Amino acid sequence: MSETGAACKASPGTFGPRIDRNRCEGKAACQQVCPYDVFQVGTLPRAERSGLSFIGKLKGIGHRWQQALIVNGDACRACGLCVGACPEDAITLVRR
Numbered sequence: 001m002s003e004t005g006a007a008c009k010a011s012p013g014t015f016g017p018r019i020d021r022n023r024c025e026g027k028a029a030c031q032q033v034c035p036y037d038v039f040q041v042g043t044l045p046r047a048e049r050s051g052l053s054f055i056g057k058l059k060g061i062g063h064r065w066q067q068a069l070i071v072n073g074d075a076c077r078a079c080g081l082c083v084g085a086c087p088e089d090a091i092t093l094v095r096r
């Protein structure tokens, strides 16, 4: 991928973000930069907490389980802005 931002022409939903739940600290950088409102910071559902590492659980408790949730994944155009913006390196783009 060589282009980012508005220049990106990937079809919506071809790629999507994957969030490393052991890394995300809910700092909302992805929510702020995504042009397509793919993310919303909110409370990580209990069902998604059980698979976390010990450190991940400690971080989750420390941040009151606030993490970036994917609420509009079909709109992703794979611009890569969220990947670069995340201070925890928690986001990767994957083909869906």
Ligand code: SF4
Residues within 6 Å of the ligand: 016, 017, 033, 034, 035, 036, 037, 038, 075, 076, 077, 078, 079, 080, 081, 082, 083, 093
């Ligand atoms: S790559 Fe990230 S910032 Fe870009 S559209 Fe997809 S979710 Fe939004």
